[in-house]
Amino acid sequence: xxxxxRVARLLHWSKGHSGPLGVAVLxxxxxxxxxxxxxxxxxxxxMRGEEVANKLGCFSCHGPEGVSGIxxxxxxxxxxxxxxxxxxSMYIRKEEDLREWILYGRPRNSLMAADRxxxxxxxxxxxxxxxxxxGELDDLVQYLRAVSGWAADIPxxxxxxxxxxxxxxxxxxxxxxxxxxxxxxxxxxxTIPAWDGGDFKQVVRDEAELKEWILEGEIKRLWKxxxxxxxxxxxxxxxxxxxxxxxxxxxxxxxxxxxxxxKE
Numbered sequence: 305x306x307x308x309x310r311v312a313r314l315l316h317w318s319k320g321h322s323g324p325l326g327v328a329v330l331x332x333x334x335x336x337x338x339x340x341x342x343x344x345x346x347x348x349x350x351m352r353g354e355e356v357a358n359k360l361g362c363f364s365c366h367g368p369e370g371v372s373g374i375x376x377x378x379x380x381x382x383x384x385x386x387x388x389x390x391x392x393s394m395y396i397r398k399e400e401d402l403r404e405w406i407l408y409g410r411p412r413n414s415l416m417a418a419d420r421x422x423x424x425x426x427x428x429x430x431x432x433x434x435x436x437x438x439g440e441l442d443d444l445v446q447y448l449r450a451v452s453g454w455a456a457d458i459p460x461x462x463x464x465x466x467x468x469x470x471x472x473x474x475x476x477x478x479x480x481x482x483x484x485x486x487x488x489x490x491x492x493x494x495t496i497p498a499w500d501g502g503d504f505k506q507v508v509r510d511e512a513e514l515k516e517w518i519l520e521g522e523i524k525r526l527w528k529x530x531x532x533x534x535x536x537x538x539x540x541x542x543x544x545x546x547x548x549x550x551x552x553x554x555x556x557x558x559x560x561x562x563x564x565x566x567k568e
Contacts, residue, residue: 346493349447350443351447352443352446353445366384370387377425379427381425389454392448402448450479465559468558478496482500485498488540489540490539499565511563518555518558519546
């Protein structure tokens, strides 16, 4: 029997039973709901966006994770463009362009897009306007931003921070652009926290703890908490300490990138 069905039956049963037993059942139900909510892995917009891209068939033409497009005979570019920053920046200038590429197969009012579409090639970008919901579009845009690292008017220090994080291999564990953590068996929620979600805030309280986490690979406050200690000991993937591999300036740039990503 599924957990929601079990909880529903217990709730129905408790309505007809007063006294200590009924109270105990209600307390158990509340505990089960709280436990399920607290320990449920967080799925952020970028992670949902990857599912949308897979469902819509985007990877068929843009390649695995959208980073290496297939051949496109007749196209001036020779290939369907991948979503890495260098290529995607040739086709979009603002987020509206990106959304219109998805909805209509090309931006409606972009001279840049018109230039690129002079020799479009055999493989054409389809229009998804009729089959994608507003929520799916928002999530897909977030995934494209995560894969490409593209953002309009991104500050230099933030752009450099993202590049440093990529060079250090941070995105291998924390997901594309830090926007979707990978699985981590034995950890509290079974995943490595993404930098842009609510799970991250449960781990890192402020900038000082973020720097401690990066430099030392751990946060001392968490090791003093029995529950946190239990899961930190059990989790398979451990955060490595970067103290010997990063300068103060590089650290500050990574912190700036994470703050920008979280809009803090």
